[in-house]
Amino acid sequence: MDRRLADVEDMIARVALGDRHAFEALYDATSAKLHAVCLSVLKDRPLAEETLQEVFIRVWKNADRYAANGLSPMTWLITIARNRSIDKLRAKKGRPGAAPAEMAEAVPSSAPGPEEMTIRNQQRRMLESCLDEIGSTQAKALRAVYLEGASYAELAQTAGAPINTVRSWLRRGLVQLKDCVSQ
CATH class of the missing domain: 1.10.10.10 (Winged helix-like DNA-binding domain superfamily/Winged helix DNA-binding domain)
Structure with a gap:
């Protein structure tokens, strides 16, 4: 494993112990790539930025779940970013299984009252x-x-x-x- 990935893996391990400096370093090292992942799924810059913040909250809370197994730690981070972006996209499109007629009823009419x-x-x-x-x-x-x-x-x-x-x-x-x- 290359040195940069080993550093990311080390930062995740330290974040799992509650190390805020390691969290900042992890953010600095990976946020650009994770933002690109969010943006490629969502196609909306403000929503991608919001989602990126949620991704890092999840990383902070779940860093202890990361298992160092010789695979790239970026894969774990990208998976979190991608899944969170897909969840946002689904939420943005409306309830799954909602009938088009139901969704149309929620849109206000432009006809005069x-x-x-x-x-x-x-x-x-x-x-x-x-x-x-x-x-x-x-x-x-x-x-x-x-x-x-x-x-x-x-x-x-x-x-x-x-x-x-x-x-x-x-x-x-x-x-x-x-x-x-x-x-």
């Missing part, structure tokens, strides 16, 4: 009422352009009027609409 729908309906009724009050030429022009998405040129062609006339209809209609809505 009852209060918002009531407000929108009132606004729509007010707009329709005001459009009915203004002249039919301006109301038709406003509906076509602002509610149906027609362009000025399309409206001019449909109405058989010059584009500047259509613009005048729209401008007068908007002024009348503004006056109606502000009452």
Whole structure:
């Protein structure tokens, strides 16, 4: 076994005895590699950093379980990091066996609520009422352009009027609409 691995094995043995300096040295010697393992599984840097801290807590608590058997101590550390990362990944994805419908129920709807729908309906009724009050030429022009998405040129062609006339209809209609809505 190469000297660096023997040093890591020695640090683990000293950590098992509660040696904080050995723990710091173990962290310094192995954290970059273990972080890379966590990151490769999780694909999320903040989550990988959090998981790495949990890995070292486990190492601190379970160092006495490491059996020096001539195999690389890094294998033991990498296994802890990999397993903890997989556990995090599973927890992040949701409960195992949860039906997609159950998971969908937990997602808040982006549809407007009852209060918002009531407000929108009132606004729509007010707009329709005001459009009915203004002249039919301006109301038709406003509906076509602002509610149906027609362009000025399309409206001019449909109405058989010059584009500047259509613009005048729209401008007068908007002024009348503004006056109606502000009452």
